[in-house]
Amino acid sequence: MTGPLKGIRVIDITTNISGPSLTMILADLGAEVIKIERPNTGDDSRMMGPLWEGEGVYYLHINRNKRSIVIDLRTSEGKDLIYDLIKDADVFVENFRYGKASKLGIGYEDLKEVNKGLIYCSLSAYGQEGEKRHKPGYDAIVQADTGIMGINGSEDGEVARAGVSILDQGSAMWGALGIVSALYHRVQSGKGQKVETSLYETGVFWTGYHMLSYMATGIEPKKMGTNHASFAPYGAFATADDSIMIGISNNSLFAKLCKVLSKEEWIEDDRFRTNLNRVENRTVLNDCIESVFKTKSASVWIHELEEGGVPSSIIQKVSSVIKSAQTESTKMLTPVNHPKIKGLNLPRLPFQLSDSPLEIQKSPPLLGEDTISILREKDIDDETISELIEKGVIQVSDQLEYKK
Amino acid sequence: MTGPLKGIRVIDITTNISGPSLTMILADLGAEVIKIERPNTGDDSRMMGPLWEGEGVYYLHINRNKRSIVIDLRTSEGKDLIYDLIKDADVFVENFRYGKASKLGIGYEDLKEVNKGLIYCSLSAYGQEGEKRHKPGYDAIVQADTGIMGINGSEDGEVARAGVSILDQGSAMWGALGIVSALYHRVQSGKGQKVETSLYETGVFWTGYHMLSYMATGIEPKKMGTNHASFAPYGAFATADDSIMIGISNNSLFAKLCKVLSKEEWIEDDRFRTNLNRVENRTVLNDCIESVFKTKSASVWIHELEEGGVPSSIIQKVSSVIKSAQTESTKMLTPVNHPKIKGLNLPRLPFQLSDSPLEIQKSPPLLGEDTISILREKDIDDETISELIEKGVIQVSDQLEYKK
Known part of the structure; x- marks a missing residue:
């Protein structure tokens, strides 16, 4: 040893x-x-x-x-x-x-x-x-x-x-x-x-973060699926085939995402301008994004998201992780x-x-x-x-x- | 310090x-x-x-x-x-x-x-x-x-x-x-x-355990909810009110559970005799157990399960964990x-x-x-x-x- x-x-x-x-x-x-x-x-x-x-x-x-x-x-x-x-x-x-x-x-x-x-x-x-x-x-x-x-x-x-x-x-x-x-x-x-x-x-x-959130706000933490209470868009989205995961934590990343999706008009959209706006309007934002994602396959999107600097991943199977290059x-x-x-x-x-x-x-x-x-x-x-x-x-x- | x-x-x-x-x-x-x-x-x-x-x-x-x-x-x-x-x-x-x-x-x-x-x-x-x-x-x-x-x-x-x-x-x-x-x-x-x-x-x-399971069996690991691939009964069950979680990993604990449920006949039931049997017949076993659990409230069951030495818990909210005695x-x-x-x-x-x-x-x-x-x-x-x-x-x- x-x-x-x-x-x-x-x-x-x-x-x-x-x-x-x-x-x-x-x-x-x-x-x-x-x-x-x-x-x-x-x-x-x-x-x-x-x-x-x-x-x-x-x-x-x-x-x-x-x-x-x-x-x-x-x-x-x-x-x-x-x-x-x-x-x-x-x-x-x-x-x-x-x-x-x-x-x-x-x-x-x-x-x-x-x-x-x-x-x-x-x-x-x-x-x-x-x-x-x-x-x-x-x-x-x-x-x-x-x-x-x-x-x-x-x-x-x-x-x-x-x-x-x-x-x-x-x-x-x-x-x-x-x-x-x-x-x-x-x-x-x-x-x-x-x-x-x-x-x-x-x-x-x-659960420390969730306990402190509750102590700060009095709001009971709940199940969020793949989403995150503090950020939007943040979660899994359907594409033409497999789902993909994206995570946008700030305005600069949101702008990059909009470019990849060819939806640059969203950057200045009042509903999506700040993270706070995006969290408030999460449902409509997620629907907008998914309608674009559904037009191409997961592997195409992952390639474009990576090129565009947007944090993303397909949702890997355990068997794929074993064989992955990383x-x-x-x-x-x-x-x-x-x-x-x-x-x-x-x-x-x-x-x-x-x-x-x-x-x-x-x-x-x-x-x-x-x-x-x-x-x-x-x-x-x-x-x-x-x-x-x-x-x-x-x-x-x-x-x-x-x-x- | x-x-x-x-x-x-x-x-x-x-x-x-x-x-x-x-x-x-x-x-x-x-x-x-x-x-x-x-x-x-x-x-x-x-x-x-x-x-x-x-x-x-x-x-x-x-x-x-x-x-x-x-x-x-x-x-x-x-x-x-x-x-x-x-x-x-x-x-x-x-x-x-x-x-x-x-x-x-x-x-x-x-x-x-x-x-x-x-x-x-x-x-x-x-x-x-x-x-x-x-x-x-x-x-x-x-x-x-x-x-x-x-x-x-x-x-x-x-x-x-x-x-x-x-x-x-x-x-x-x-x-x-x-x-x-x-x-x-x-x-x-x-x-x-x-x-x-x-x-x-x-x-x-x-994911180490799941990777090894796949390498050993070739079976792709999947979502199991509150259940565990290796054990049964193991998971959340509905009661007359809130759900409770139990975990049974061996025959001795299964016998204790059967006693608490007043279903001692299950101990020698061919479908449930060993953990392997119970995993195979998980669906029917879970149904049998849930029909008994539904007769009383979660707090009553937790008390009886604890007295009977069966690993169990209610599914706590974050706000309750903050205030819990433990x-x-x-x-x-x-x-x-x-x-x-x-x-x-x-x-x-x-x-x-x-x-x-x-x-x-x-x-x-x-x-x-x-x-x-x-x-x-x-x-x-x-x-x-x-x-x-x-x-x-x-x-x-x-x-x-x-x-x-």
Whole structure:
């Protein structure tokens, strides 16, 4: 690993989406991430459909660059192994329901005793305070509970869950930022600390602009489809074939649009002169524009809009994004060698560092793939390892033959 | 400031949403952020509606904890002031169109000469590579271009822009993570570096799960409303009054739901026995469930579902999220003293650090509020400051009387 967190060791006991997304970010940044999984099934996301050669695609997406060790936390030997791993770790991440980590003996107060400099991160559904902290929560449930769902969807249609997991992955991003910030703080202060984040807090922050709009105006934010409350014209328009998206935020861009549409008379039209006028007369403006757009195909318009300097795009399918020239130019998809899946490509993190580049070096591990190598690094002898396997305290991957 | 980035100085020349959101994160983390604005109008977001006592609410949301200095970049004296500020800065952030920073003499190569240890961040619409790098882009345009819009909305309705700015703010989060990681790297290596992120890369990463699903199955991802391709029942259901959202990801939760609905016979029903069965028979299952939900009101069901341990929520309005007990318990809204707006509350970042807590200490600055204090700190004498004001190289806030 060449990333900035090279030399940092993370013990990761998270499951499902949010926690593993968080530790994947740390792994891509160069940290060594040891993923502790429960016997037999491992992380639930391994079986979340669709499967690809038997591997859940969500698991594949968010577990590269990690090592997997299977430990039965319910045994005292298992717990001792965890404490042993914590001793020389830098970061611990958990996403249990509220209170469960402490019950298991791996709460912050417990692990601080084992390792004073530890950075301990809790990622939960509703946070560590308030009446809802005990509640289970998934991305969509918390989208509903933080107002996101209520303002997402077409104007006359049903509400919708934002189509990508903005709370699972958003909270993962905030947690990772908190951890790296705490690592930076530790260099200055020598102190570890607790990092807390949650899907709920992330959701409230996503709606920040809408909350402030409501506080300023008293007007309840609503679903706007592809439009934007503050700007017009701004949204999707039908053409002779596929829809296209345009976004006009000021008078200069509106003039450019009018030129492309050969409707320069609109520039000085009282109904459309300023953004405020255009927002007021959005319906008639959108009708006027669409009647022109309908005369040619989407690809012709996109070409003309680009030439004219008007922000625009066709509404891409996911399959087209995979193959698009811009995805290729930005090298967003990285080939990864996987023992079962040929041609696996995983999206890299969406930022780059020139002097400590991020890399995807290791495919998402099979369950227990690294159990033995991790324990050997801790100087646990092979006889003890054999005993622990026989007792069911640890497991090794089915794919690997255990050799003494 | 008590945050982990205390002592870090950021020079911020960004405008609109994504860039200022990025530097707001650094400011909340305790960095000193100097926001450079153009004369007369300043950051465009100051005038993005709705306005609150004349201040754009988006500006208010993402510019707290910063200081504002007005410099005319088109003058050589103005440029010299920038170089002077860069000399003892740690971080520089820009979100110009591709190539413009270099044309202005403030590209990475230029500023590296002034300050070898500088961390230089470029946040753009389409990244620094590829044919689209020259294109302007807004959140919604790039949502269309990265496949997000195409999978967002109700099943039979129109596509929709995700109702919150997941690319503007998402790219801000990745950029901030890149910068803090680069600061950590600099402590080890002594080296500055370039950090690059974009709305496009952020959008491709958001769709990662859907891209992998397509690569695994060849099935084009589609709009699912409030449902989730991998799970059932999972979505919004009508009751006797308001809709409610439930999310069932495994058999144990399905059994709990059946108990709450007094339909325990469904647990062993062949159509619903496993998640795979339930996904296959989603339509009939959803109909069965909705017919029961319609017998009582949303508030009664939410109470019963919570008692029964079933993940659920009503679909909150933004105005209700502001007042909700959980928002209050998690202290997500922070009171801020503002010279014009009484009762301003701003959402804090969605994570907390126990030993280096994040704070909101300063209201979003008026244009040029800190021009003089910043220049005085650079030991520029008052006579020179007066001259620069007269020449129009710098401006001070209308609100502040300039005293020699």
